[in-house]
Amino acid sequence: MTRKLALVVGVLLGSVPAAGLLAQTPAPKANPSSGMQHATSVKPTQQDSAASKSAVQAHHAKWSKEQIKEAQAGLVKAGYFKGEPNGVLGKKTRKAIRAYQKANNMPVTGRLDDELLTKLRSA
DSSP states (O other): OHHHHHHHHHHHHHHHHHHHHHHHSOOOOOOTTOSSOOTTOOOOOHHHHHHHHHHHHHHHTTSOHHHHHHHHHHHHHHTOOOSOOOSOOOHHHHHHHHHHHHHTTOOOOOOOOHHHHHHHHTO
């Protein structure tokens, strides 16, 4: 009985650190001078990039052109957006949003959200 208990304890103690080391060990880097090909390097596939693009498009699809125009109009009134509101959430709009967020002690994300839109409507 004592031998079985010692064996179980030994196996358990021996496997716990090994599992911890496996979880903390970084993936090996590919060595281009090596003649062997390893399956450790992962290249993004067209499916991955298509999936991320569709996720970004879905995120932007949340805001209608009219809502973006309202946000841009609020940014114009507040003095952060130059130009005519066009309903396109482009670089200039994101830059203006970041400046507005920073000036109003909001998290600086450069993204339009419900709280920001509400504040810009009342600006």
